[in-house]
Amino acid sequence: MRMSELSAATGAPVATLKFYLREGVLHPGESLSRTQARYDESHVERVRLIRALMDTGGLSMAATRSVLAAVDDPPPERHELLGVAARALTGDTAPVSDPELTERTWSWIHERGWHIAPDETLVARLTNQVQAARSAGIDVTWERLGQYADAMDRVADADIASVPVDRGEALRYVVVGTVMVDPVLQTLRRLAHQNRSAGSVGKGGPQPRPAATAAVSSSPDQRPETPGQPAR
Amino acid sequence: MRMSELSAATGAPVATLKFYLREGVLHPGESLSRTQARYDESHVERVRLIRALMDTGGLSMAATRSVLAAVDDPPPERHELLGVAARALTGDTAPVSDPELTERTWSWIHERGWHIAPDETLVARLTNQVQAARSAGIDVTWERLGQYADAMDRVADADIASVPVDRGEALRYVVVGTVMVDPVLQTLRRLAHQNRSAGSVGKGGPQPRPAATAAVSSSPDQRPETPGQPAR
DNA sequence: TTGACTTGGAGAGTACTACTCCCCAATATG
DNA sequence: CATATTGGGGAGTAGTACTCTCCAAGTCAA
Structure with a gap:
């Protein structure tokens, strides 16, 4: 897999991948020649992980780097990991x-x-x-x-x-x-x-303290799709 | 209270207060003349609120502004507030x-x-x-x-x-x-x-699922002070 | 072989955010 | 009256996460 293919597989622009390489959050690909490198599934996973940590997890680049460093290094001690x-x-x-x-x-x-x-x-x-x-x-x-x-x-x-x-x-x-x-x-x-507040407004009343952990059914009833704001 | 006093009371630099005024998150003081305005306790509270929302709450300026707008405006509906x-x-x-x-x-x-x-x-x-x-x-x-x-x-x-x-x-x-x-x-x-993880390492074992909500005692035992990293 | 395309590497530029600095004329204050 | 402060506003700064541009070396299709 070449860089452009990695880009296609992850959705991240090539320029961004280069940036990740420079920043050291993405490990280099196997260098085939001075202008060619091969990337594999581990790179795809890594890029996805980076984006998940940054976009959803809200981590900064620096924080992401230290999380990844922790993931890569051999585990020191169990309670250290959480730290x-x-x-x-x-x-x-x-x-x-x-x-x-x-x-x-x-x-x-x-x-x-x-x-x-x-x-x-x-x-x-x-x-x-x-x-x-x-x-x-x-x-x-x-x-x-x-x-x-x-x-x-x-x-x-x-x-x-x-x-x-x-x-x-x-x-x-x-x-x-x-x-x-x-x-x-x-x-x-x-x-x-x-x-909780829907109950005081709506009809049925809320579930004050449900004890059971519900499993999802295999027969989902028809739901109106959530619209969601289009642009950010 | 003048602006420099408001600054002293809140710890925020005068330049920052001016910035908050420009951004509309801090309401203007009572204008006494073209170069004098009086600020009161409501301004002190507001600045503290702004800093708490931004520093601890992690809100951006824009998010802070909309939270403050929600706080200031007459309540539309209870479930709207949460939204x-x-x-x-x-x-x-x-x-x-x-x-x-x-x-x-x-x-x-x-x-x-x-x-x-x-x-x-x-x-x-x-x-x-x-x-x-x-x-x-x-x-x-x-x-x-x-x-x-x-x-x-x-x-x-x-x-x-x-x-x-x-x-x-x-x-x-x-x-x-x-x-x-x-x-x-x-x-x-x-x-x-x-x-939970200290239990598997330390001596006593953790509290797996404490049921009681403990109140704090009035006789705190001597605790070594938390050092804390000095710089950010 | 040739010519278009891609690559790694690196520097510079961009957009955004949250300030921070500087200057001004108009007052306060001693 | 001299000095200091104020509100107002424009411009500059520092940090972050890209994004763009350039380059020579290398690949690939015809």
């Missing part, structure tokens, strides 16, 4: 402004029985986010945070349950999955909001 | 590429008992995200999606429970809260991952 994905998605943490709030956040974590490494920067991030919410007039109480954390424990259960057994695959799955599922969760939250 | 917040956070939806997947997404929504307006672009977004995850090698099954949606129903419960009763306040709360809580949830998911 890589976490850091890649949201740059470095700004220094914590409020030490008292940080301390209370740690207390909250302990009270809820979570085991978190004491140097974890995620806690600093959480503290900053809670503070930012407050400065925006949204008081995120500890109780509310607890409800959110309960929900995220369930999400983590689902995340972990779907990780493949294979070592090398697991690495890629955890890192990429962490990034790609974030926007899905965000959209589902919006839909859950819709569902 | 505004949803749209503000993630631009317009790209056209759906796969109609079959869209249809299955709708079926899934129905099977789970959610009431969603049939023209909802969020469904298109969800479809695209699931497809993007697949093209990145992450197969988000309907069962897994169900687990995620269960968790998001709980999140939505917590969201709705904390909305104040006052009409005007509720508007602001829902829109801003939707935006500001997203990053919190993201961080909590990372922490939940940490907790």
Whole structure:
């Protein structure tokens, strides 16, 4: 497969592929001569992965690079992987402004029985986010945070349950999955909001707390197609 | 309060405040003369809100503007508000590429008992995200999606429970809260991952599924301060 | 063999965003 | 009255993700 064919297979312009090569996010093809290189399925997958991480996952080029580096390198330690994905998605943490709030956040974590490494920067991030919410007039109480954390424990259960057994695959799955599922969760939250508020407006009433995990039927009823805004 | 004082109170440079005024996200102060204007507490709050939405919420200037417009205008309808917040956070939806997947997404929504307006672009977004995850090698099954949606129903419960009763306040709360809580949830998911994987490495074992919502104690044990990367 | 086309490599240019700087005349302020 | 500040506005800057242009070397079809 030549570069123009790779371009056709992925939908990315040749100029963009060259750019990815220069940036080091796409591995070079097998060089046949000074002006010819062969690309294969691994390149197609890689380009698709890059675009998924950047477009849907919202990662920057730099963040994408470090995610890919994590995926490529031999797995250091299992809990390190999650750290890589976490850091890649949201740059470095700004220094914590409020030490008292940080301390209370740690207390909250302990009270809820979570085991978190004491140097974890995620806690600093959480503290900053809670503070930012407050400065925006949204008081995120500890109780509310607890409800959110309960929900995220369930999400983590689902995340972990779907990780493949294979070592090398697991690495890629955890890192990429962490990034790609974030926007899905965000959209589902919006839909859950819709569902709850539709009930007070519409006829039937919403599903307040469905317990069962529904499987999709093989007989989809006729649905009007979603129009979707044409241009961006 | 003059502009330089507003700057001191918010930490935003005067040039930035002028920029916000030009961009229309900050309302002008009371004009005392051609070269003097008075700003008040409402301006301080507004600037803080702008910075929270942009820095923590990750909104662009344009998205921030539409969120603020939604907050300022008289509430159209309750379910409209959520739509505004949803749209503000993630631009317009790209056209759906796969109609079959869209249809299955709708079926899934129905099977789970959610009431969603049939023209909802969020469904298109969800479809695209699931497809993007697949093209990145992450197969988000309907069962897994169900687990995620269960968790998001709980999140939505917590969201709705904390909305104040006052009409005007509720508007602001829902829109801003939707935006500001997203990053919190993201961080909590990372922490939940940490907790689960720390158990297989550390000593005590993680809290697999804590049921109780813990309140924070008034006697926080001494915690080593989180260092945090100094520079960005 | 020849001539159109493609390739890798690299520099420069573009579009967009969120500021940031600079200048001005008209006031405030000491 | 001298100095400083203000609002207003245009222009400049830094960062990001491309996109374009050029080039000589190499490939392919006729």
